[in-house]
Amino acid sequence: MKFLDRAKIYVKAGDGGNGCCSFRHEKFIEFGGPDGGDGGRGGDVFVKATRNLNTLIDYRYQQHFRAERGKHGKGHQKTGAKGTDTTLYVPCGTQIFDDTTGFMIADLVLENQQILLAQGGRGGRGNIRFKTSTNQAPTRADPGELGEELVVWLHMKLIADIGLIGLPNAGKSSFLKAATKARPKVANYPFTTLHPQLGVACYKGKEFVLADIPGLIAGAHQGVGLGDRFLSHIERCSHVLHLIDATLENPCETYQIIRHELASYGAELEHKREWVALNKKDLLPQQDFEKTREKLAAHLGQPVFALSAQTQEGFNALFDALLPALVCSTMAVDDVS
Ligand SMILES: Nc1nc2c(ncn2[C@@H]2O[C@H](COP(=O)(O)OP(=O)(O)OP(=O)(O)O)[C@@H](O)[C@H]2O)c(=O)[nH]1
Ligand SMILES: [Mg+2]
Incomplete structure (x- = not known):
């Protein structure tokens, strides 16, 4: 197995799904009102330490990691599904540094230690959320929030006695x-x-x-x-x-x-x-x-x-x-x- 102890990667959490603007249309139901569901939450990017690795070589071949975006809300009050999370596996003893500030974000020493590196965006609210006594037919629906994105350096330091x-x-x-x-x-x-x-x-x-x-x-x-x-x-x-x-x-x-x-x-x-x-x-x-x-x-x-x-x-x-x-x-x- 090839040895690599430093790697620079880009991670992007999923954006939230958009809220939906929709109205209930059904036979014999008058003034059905808004029924647009919320967007789903974007997937998160996690980093987890494992003892099964002792090199960062995998990150030489792939440097961009994205979590799935949340699904959009739909009519009939359907909330969008949450985007799937992405987990990056690194050897125990890996430190994570922010590329711009040089700040150490995490130091993963223990087996299965995990951190949330980039948080997915929240889903936007559907128009059903904006229904009030004075506005029975809102057309407002929010877009999903953007997921966090960052560039980080992974530094692996072997752990030995x-x-x-x-x-x-x-x-x-x-x-x-x-x-x-x-x-x-x-x-x-x-x-x-x-x-x-x-x-x-x-x-x-x-x-x-x-x-x-x-x-x-x-x-x-x-x-x-x-x-x-x-x-x-x-x-x-x-x-x-x-x-x-x-x-x-x-x-x-x-x-x-x-x-x-x-x-x-x-x-x-x-x-x-x-x-x-x-x-x-x-x-x-x-x-x-x-x-x-x-x-x-x-x-x-x-x-x-x-x-x-x-x-x-x-x-x-x-x-x-x-x-x-x-x-x-x-x-x-x-x-x-
Ligand atoms: N006779 C004898 N030869 C030894 C002993 N220890 C190492 N050698 C020899 O010394 C040479 C260098 O050994 P290595 O183990 O490669 O040395 P190293 O410190 O790892 O060297 P680098 O990897 O270059 O830093 C090899 O030819 C070994 O066979 C020993 O105790 N006795
Ligand atoms: Mg040697």
Whole structure:
């Protein structure tokens, strides 16, 4: 499935049906009076979040969405039918912004969360409504109101428990592949991953979602490499797992490059709970690896986990440490909602 995290769409709710101007004409009934019914209400446009999607790609092929207009009123006091509503399905984690004002209209985070984006117009009143003691034969009937129309931007931000960050080739996709059933592309060249990808890991009866995002390099916040656009997908992760390639010459410097990019992005990403792991343990002799790990841990002032995405070594130790923190954060979200 192709990945698209931004889309601009036009939505138009249905116009209300027109009220009807009609008079009762029946044999043997004199002065039948007005009997024009009201127009029906125009259909609404709703946006609903679903977990079955993780891309906005559908909105690349269709950008205009209209709800049906209300049916016109008819004689014999018949009210027009309501226009059919239109519902747009978006992945959980989609934000909706007004194109003109830039104002955020909604943030659909929970499954089945739904908002009314454009309201249908009310139906016009038929002439029966205007009958009064002094005007027994009104010819006035109102037209239906226009339905709302607007242009909006949809911004999808993936929702995951842990976001994987690091330089290209650090082994992020390899880690995702080993820890989950996701099958991201893994290759020995930078920027193998071009779009974020999700995977669900199961450990000791608990499930958590990992998000692999394209690698960052120095200057990503200025658009170097693939830029830092995909960092928006980390915004919703409660934790970040920073993977560092142990075979690089200076892991401390590598670490700082990524931290600098996080800070430059400007959505408080640098304040997220960070776990650091040194990957590719299998490629170095044990002693060298431990020396690098100790050096990095001393530099950071926090533990550094040892990993090998290839042999899956160190996964259990990392998950054992991560899991209690993840459970806590899930509970905190539930408490709020
Ligand atoms: N020996 C060994 N090789 C690894 C390990 N982890 C990753 N690799 C290799 O490193 C290369 C890059 O791995 P990827 O998983 O594609 O790296 P990435 O961080 O996703 O890279 P980008 O998608 O470019 O950002 C691949 O050739 C992997 O096979 C590891 O633990 N041990
Ligand atoms: Mg990758």
